[in-house]
Amino acid sequence: MAWDLARVLAHAAARPGKAVSRGLAEADGCVLGTPLVSPGAVPPVDRAAMDGYAVRGDGPWQVIGHLRAGAADPGTLADGQATGIVTGAAIPAGATSVVRSEDAIVTGDRLEGPAEDGRHIRRAGEECQPGDQLLPAGVIVDPAVLGLAATVGLNRLTVIPPPTVAALVTGDELVHRGPSGPGRVRDAIGPMLPGLITRAGARATPVQHLSDSRDDLIQALRESEAELILVSGSSAAGPADHLRPTLNSLGAEFIVDGVACRPGHPQALAQLTDGRLVLGLPGNPFAALVAFLTIGVATISRMRGLRLPELTHIAVPGGVPCHPTSTRLVPVRLTSHGAVPIGHGGSAMLRGPAAADALAVVAPGPAEAIAARLLPLNPDIG
Incomplete structure (x- = not known):
């Protein structure tokens, strides 16, 4: 099928994870499962926007004291009075500026x-009022979002956590240390x-290396608890490529079975009967990279509750x-001319993509x- 269609179908086939409540410290990198709504006004009272003096009326003023940081009762100023104040402190009643x-x-x-x-005073409710929607669902929780949630007084957020993705690398010919040799190929996909x-926003389990055995592949697929399982090196139609027969024997439904792209055309996406998704990656490293960027990113985006990433023109x-x-997927450098x-x-080859x-x-x-x-x-994507 066409490359663009494969991305769309992969995104549509995945399902967002279940929204859960997490403390702010555990919510970073998740996606908002519900809108972020302010429970109260921010700031709740008029506050000083600068260190200095809160004053009432026109100067000169008589300084009657200094407010301590965090003072619960800032008191009241009469006309012509001033009091020392620090940034963020509540403004005394009657103050007209700082x-x-x-x-x-x-x-x-x-x-x-x-x-x-009114100069250098943050008025109550200046940033938001009670019930204001500050962010919609589907926003990636980053440090600024966490800071905003804390600002409005929230301790927890409702979020879609990152999905878990497993990686199975197959191949009797693969070696995992040292260089390639006659009849042996250094595994470049496993390290990628x-x-x-993780850069796509999912949680990776340790890479599992399998021999070219259909039984081993069946067992690994059955035992994996990941929402998405990547299988590299067995998605083509050669004698050692067991992925398609294995998926058929497990009753899987193919969503993508070959993509009209170069490199990476043997890629596939199938759904197991329990809803888990299996992504077949070609055995050549650049082809596997293209397949992940084509189908893997689209699938993970949807699992996180995000839209299909849009591509810019150049x-x-x-x-x-x-x-x-x-x-065609062609490694390029970006210049001021294009x-x-x-x-x-x-x-x-990975030399081109590594330098691109x-x-x-x-x-x-x-x-x-x-x-x-x-x-990219x-x-x-978060």
Whole structure:
């Protein structure tokens, strides 16, 4: 199927996780499951926006004291009076403005300085009123969101937690230390997957290495408790590729079974009878990376309660050859003039993607494309 359709179907097939209540310290990186609504006014009372002196009326003023930070009762000022105040402290009743410390001239108990009515005072409810919706559901909880929640007095948030993603790397020919050799291939996909998973906003379980055994694959799929299971190295149609027969024997329903893209066309997405999703990644490293960025990111986005990430458009000034029937994913560097292909983009190569800023998504066509969309290599969606 077409590359864009595969992304849309993968996103639609996944289901957002169940919303839970979490303390602020545990909510970072989650997604708001319900809107963030302020339970009260912020600030709850008029507060000083600067260190200085709260004053009433026109100067000069008589300084009658200094308010302690956190004073529960700031008292009342009469006309012509002033009191020292710190940023964030409650304004005394009757105060009309705050004179900043750097503008204040104090001689004994006499204060002079510029005073404009309402200046340097944060009025009650200035930031929000009780019941105001501050953020909609579907926003990623980052440090600023946590700070806002604390500001309005919340201790917990209702969030969709990150999904758990497992990675199964298959292949009798793989070695996990040292270089490749005759009949042996260094595993490059296993080291990639945990970082890709976490950057996409999911929780990665330890990578599990399997032999080219259908029984081992069946057992690993049955035992995994992850919402999404990545299987690399067995998604094609060769004699050692057991994923499709295994999924068929388990009664899985294929959502994506091959994508018209280069590299990465053998990728697949299937749903097991219990609702878990299985993503088949090709065995070549760049092809596996493309498959994760195509289907994996779309699936994880939906599991987190997020929309399908939109892709930006960019010019390719020198042009890039199109494939007649398939979408091409081309490593590019980004310059002030647009995207520049950097080569080394074969399905087994990671030199190009490692040096690239992004992948250019080049639509099928008969000639060259002078524009493309950008697929981020770092799938940072929170």
